[in-house]
Amino acid sequence: MSTARRIIIALDFDNLHDAEAIVDRLGDAGQSYKVxxxxxxxxxxALAARLVGEGKDVFLDLKLFEIPTSVAxxxxxxxxxxxxxxxxxxxxxxxxxxxxxRAAADFPQLRVIALTVVTSLTDTDLAAIGLSATIDEQVIRLAQLAKRAGCHGVVASPxxxxxxxxxxxxxxxxxxPGVMLRPELTAVTTTEHTRPADPAAAIRAGATHIVIGRPLTRAPDPAAVLAQLEDELSRLQAPS
Structure with missing residues (x-):
């Protein structure tokens, strides 16, 4: 897997114009997008279909939680x-x-990714909905369940x-998700994710993909930020 495809750019916009503007600005450098x-x-x-047509990877973050027939x-x-x-x-x-x-089996390119615990939640939030587990315990429990169910991967904090x-x-x-860039690279230095980390730390810890949104898409020069991030992550994977 190329480094560029491990960096999923989150198109967290409330209108099509701004989302398309970022895609156009990044051009060939942007290879993976979250919609x-x-x-x-x-x-x-429409935008997801356009991205697929241009050979991009598209991560549809639907967070499906419905009866099995509807999910399928x-x-x-x-x-x-x-x-x-x-x-x-x-x-x-x-x-x-x-x-x-089972539904994904007919589409060789499609991977089902199980969201463990939403990355904005805390132990207090879990207790409020009646769960006695800590975030750490719940993430592992749900990841084990996802593996047994045949999911191809999981979403969790870095x-x-x-x-x-x-x-x-x-x-x-x-x-x-929840990776943060160094302040010199971006104007966005706050996050709703409760347990963030820098991108290199996430990859070193075992992540296959990082998801990055506003710290990149709202940066003064998103293309430069993406190039620097790709270079940093590529060096992590280079032979010593």
């Missing part, structure tokens, strides 16, 4: 669109995840990557 609920609701699947239908729609990843909520349980995996890699082995994908 989430906000942009899909505003603009429909949404996964098949993602596959027909040409997406390379689609997210389901591991909290939905094995039946939902297994339905997603700070969970090391424990997940040890638990899941070498083959599953670990997708980590």
């Amino acid at each position: 989430g609920l906000e942009l899909l609701t505003v603009a429909g699947p 239908g949404a996964v098949r729609a993602a596959g027909r669109l040409g997406a390379t990843m689609v997210t389901v909520h591991a909290m939905g349980g094995s039946t939902i995840m297994e339905a997603a995996v 700070q969970d990557a090391a424990s997940l890699r040890a638990e899941l082995g070498p083959n599953m994908l670990i997708v980590t």
Whole structure:
């Protein structure tokens, strides 16, 4: 997998114009994009279809949590669109995840990625919904469930990557939102993610992909930031 495709650029915009402007500005340098609920609701699947047509990887962050039939239908729609990843909520349980995996089997390019714990949550938030587990415990529990259900990978914070890699082995994908850039690279230095880390730390810990949104897309020169990030991560993988 090329380094460029391990960097998933989150198109967290509330309108199609701004999302397309970033894609156009990055050009060939941007190889992987996340399209989430906000942009899909505003603009429909048109941009995702365009990205697929241009040979980009498209991560449809749908966070599916529904009855199995509905989840399977949404996964098949993602596959027909040409997406390379689609997210389901591991909290939905094995039946939902297994339905997603079965639906994805007809689309060789599509990977089902299970969201463990939303990266803005804290231990207090879990307690408020009746869970006695800590975030660390819940992430591992749900990742184990996702692996048994046949999911191709999980979403978790960068700070969970090391424990997940040890638990899941070498083959599953670990997708980590919540990476933060150095202040000299971006004007965005705050995050809603409760357990962020820098991109290199996430990769060293075992993440296969990082997801980066506003710190890159709102930077004064997004293309320069992406080039520097790709160079940094490429050097991590170069032979010593």
